[in-house]
Amino acid sequence: MNPNNTSGARHPALSIVIPMYNEEANISRLFSRLFPVLQGLGETWEVVCINDGSRDSTLELLEKESRERKGLVVVNLARNFGQHAAVMAGFSQARGKWIITMDADLQNPPEEIPKIVEQFRKGHDLVGSIRKVRHDSCFRRTASRITNRLITKISGISLKDFGCMLRGYSREVVRGILENPEYRTFIPALATFFARNPVEIQVEHEERAAGQSKYSILKLLSLQLDLMTGFSMWPLRILFFVGSIVALLGLASALLIIVMRILYGPEWAAQGVFTLFAGLFFLVGCQFFALGLLGEYIGRIFQAVRKRPPFILDWVKRS
Ligand code: UDP
Ligand code: MG
Helix, strand or coil: CCCCCCECCCCCCEEEEEEECCCCCCHHHHHHHHHHHHHCCCCCEEEEEEECCCCCCHHHHHHHHHHHCCCEEEEECCCCCCHHHHHHHHHHHCCCCEEEECCCCCCCCHHHHHHHHHHHHCCCCEEEEEECCCCCCHHHHHHHHHHHHHHHHHHCCCCCCCCCCCEEEEHHHHHHHHHCCCCCCCHHHHHHHHCCCEEEEEECCCCCCCCCCCCCHHHHHHHHHHHHHHHCCHHHHHHHHHHHHHHHHHHHHHHHHHHHHHHHHHHHCHHHHHHHHHHHHHHHHHHHHHHHHHHHHHHHHHHHHHCCCCCCCCCCCCC
């Protein structure tokens, strides 16, 4: 038995949270790299694996491993809920003071974990990661670059790399995330809201060890939409601005047509057709404007039902 193996503690220092969906081909390879790293850390730890409704033998393999290894927590979800929901479930079961999320496909090398722990020891409560060289398809890389920029612009959250899941969260940050169970959310972005002392470090990124990416283009798009609508009201506001501009243009052209009609008579206005157009422009503009206004209210309702706290207290001092 390794003397540094301090797994299985009731309140470990570190929890590793790994969502798994059809990852049977990666589990043993992942564990054979992950556990030695943890054993060399000099901290107590646990590994929380969430089976996200896999249809292969992921769950059986996890159960088999848990009989043979100490410090493994297996969480089984009722069906497939998606990566972020699975991570949330993992958070709800993790007991560590520090919590690190990673993927099961070895794209996030376990050997990078000590770097994150080092940042925790320095007092950071959120450790983000930036992939040095990404081993993903060209399409995924370009799409990521564009969305990272776009999201930073519209949500005001500045993360260099939203996609990398090898991240560390302190207990407090995780508590904040769990107390705001938003149905469809994006954990790395939400975490920045609760962090007091975040830091971003560079990590290695590898190719998927086995199996296929669980993200189709459609799923990726839906994730981007979650990010955009979950963290910003800009899409709704755009409607409002476009509406205002169209309404103004409509009004201006209506006025112009009326003036021209007065100056040049009914022949110029093609027997009323132009006037009809002018009215139409104006009405269409008004419709956009009204939609935008509605959107603004819906946005406010949306913010209210999300129940995110308007502030997070650090401490209070009274004398
Ligand atoms: N995953 C999950 N539920 C899902 C999809 C994915 O738990 O519905 C897990 C998957 O097993 C992996 C991680 O989320 O551990 C990242 O998935 P994947 O590698 O397919 O994403 P990519 O690296 O292509 O972004
Ligand atoms: Mg992957």
